[in-house]
Amino acid sequence: MWRELVARLGSRRRPLAVRDLLIPRRARLGPPKIDVSRVGHRFANLVALQDVNVSVHPGEFVCLVGPSGCGKTTLLYALAGHISPSGGHISVDGVQVRGPGPDRLLVFQEPALFPWLTVRQNLVFALRARGRSRGDADERARAYVRLVHLEGFEETLPHQLSGGMRMRVQLARALAMDPAVLLMDEPFAALDAQTRSHMHELLQRIWLRDRKTVVFVTHDVREALLLGDRVVVMAARPGRVLQDLEVHLPRPRDPDDPALVEMSRRIRDELRRAEEAGEARTAPAEAPDARPGPDGDLPPRPAAPVGAPL
Numbered sequence: 001m002w003r004e005l006v007a008r009l010g011s012r013r014r015p016l017a018v019r020d021l022l023i024p025r026r027a028r029l030g031p032p033k034i035d036v037s038r039v040g041h042r043f044a045n046l047v048a049l050q051d052v053n054v055s056v057h058p059g060e061f062v063c064l065v066g067p068s069g070c071g072k073t074t075l076l077y078a079l080a081g082h083i084s085p086s087g088g089h090i091s092v093d094g095v096q097v098r099g100p101g102p103d104r105l106l107v108f109q110e111p112a113l114f115p116w117l118t119v120r121q122n123l124v125f126a127l128r129a130r131g132r133s134r135g136d137a138d139e140r141a142r143a144y145v146r147l148v149h150l151e152g153f154e155e156t157l158p159h160q161l162s163g164g165m166r167m168r169v170q171l172a173r174a175l176a177m178d179p180a181v182l183l184m185d186e187p188f189a190a191l192d193a194q195t196r197s198h199m200h201e202l203l204q205r206i207w208l209r210d211r212k213t214v215v216f217v218t219h220d221v222r223e224a225l226l227l228g229d230r231v232v233v234m235a236a237r238p239g240r241v242l243q244d245l246e247v248h249l250p251r252p253r254d255p256d257d258p259a260l261v262e263m264s265r266r267i268r269d270e271l272r273r274a275e276e277a278g279e280a281r282t283a284p285a286e287a288p289d290a291r292p293g294p295d296g297d298l299p300p301r302p303a304a305p306v307g308a309p310l
């Protein structure tokens, strides 16, 4: 299917739209693992999320992508139970999210490791805190350190590791704890390009092995297409879902795959159009009634998000 789409990119037929490249969502059987229904959230006067509907099925890798301020992190934190949305419902396995729980684990951009504990001790500590016996925790820690290719660094302290290695420790710890859902907040954004690319390969390989349910936040459209089964494209002012797209490219994926590059270009074009439309909505009009009044004041800039229904 994707080869056919790539072939069509060079043809003279009707230009391809994003919907041609990203196959519409199939009807899925069974209940979703995560159900986000009509979720809205305000921070004072700012509408960070408006009427967001997303469902994630067991074993799906869903990427939330969009410009800064579109509410990706707010939505992720609401899934984690760290934020209580102002409106709507979020459930995991049919149970409403009312706070953080051991079924959901957040992975941050800056690995939150205990600096005085070694790599192995960081994993063992987290596993023991989850009620695992010492023997089981030791065994799992060793296995997951191996999985992220850090054997030989078990007794090393975090500050003696590179940023990429610290991220691998964080990933190993998260996977060893075996949450039902992994929530990742731009985990690779601070890494250099080469380390990032290694992390993409590693995460894809591990995900293909474990098929864990993952919600992954990123600014980077190409990263979202590289990793996601689905890409939820969000726009800002107010934070909302622009598109929810299914990606049917073979795995493991190549970031230079022409189909992926083309999809990425088209999504970025759509985001640019949404951004321009948002700016046009919030910009002061140039109509006569927007000109300075007799006292020289411009009418206040309409703040589109304020007062919008949640």
Ligand SMILES: Nc1ncnc2c1ncn2[C@@H]1O[C@H](COP(=O)(O)OP(=O)(O)OP(=O)(O)O)[C@@H](O)[C@H]1O
Residues within 6 Å of the ligand: 043, 044, 046, 048, 066, 067, 068, 069, 070, 071, 072, 073, 074, 075, 219, 239
């Ligand atoms: N605690 C807060 N108090 C007030 N406003 C907030 C708070 N947290 C986020 N916001 C605002 O809500 C909006 C959405 O923020 P959020 O961090 O979810 O966006 P984002 O898409 O994750 O952005 P980025 O990619 O830059 O992290 C932004 O305008 C932000 O300034």
